[in-house]
Amino acid sequence: METVILVVHVLLAAAIIALVLLQQGKGAEAGASFGGGASQTVFGSRGSGNFLGKLTALFAAILFATSFGLAFFAKERASSVFDAGIPSATLIESAAERVEELPALEVQRSNDSDIPTAQ
Incomplete structure (x- = not known):
């Protein structure tokens, strides 16, 4: 079910992008995105603006x-991980113990560097 919702979500996002790009600005000539006066015959006398605006709003609501x-x-998945019997305090303590097991990094410093050191 989650995969289906994710696919619908991605397709809706792409559709909203396409619809916004198809819409005209306030100063644009009528029918510029469809070539000439084609928008008057396809979408009625008011043009494509009203139709595309309503379709964009519908897709946004579904998104x-x-x-x-x-x-x-995501909430259900996160709560099932924490309900698996690993309390967060125990997890943090075990991570702190493992940090002490890591080898220390040896830094070799050269005194012939052009970069001054802070003292």
């Missing part, structure tokens, strides 16, 4: 819904 769905699945 928000899919975002909430994906957030729900």
Whole structure:
């Protein structure tokens, strides 16, 4: 189910980008994106602006819904990881112990460098 919502989410995002790019600015000539007066016959007398605007708003609303769905699945996945029996305090303590096991980095400094050192 999560994969289906993710695919729909990505397709909606691409569709919104395409719809925004197809729309005209306020100062643009009528029908510029469709060539001449074609927008008057395809989308009615008001042109494509109203249709594309409503379609963009619809796709944006569905995109928000899919975002909430994906957030729900992410929350469920995160809570199932923490419910697996590994408390966060134990996890932090074990990581702190493992840091002490790491070998120390030996730094060799040369005094013949042109870069001054702070003392």
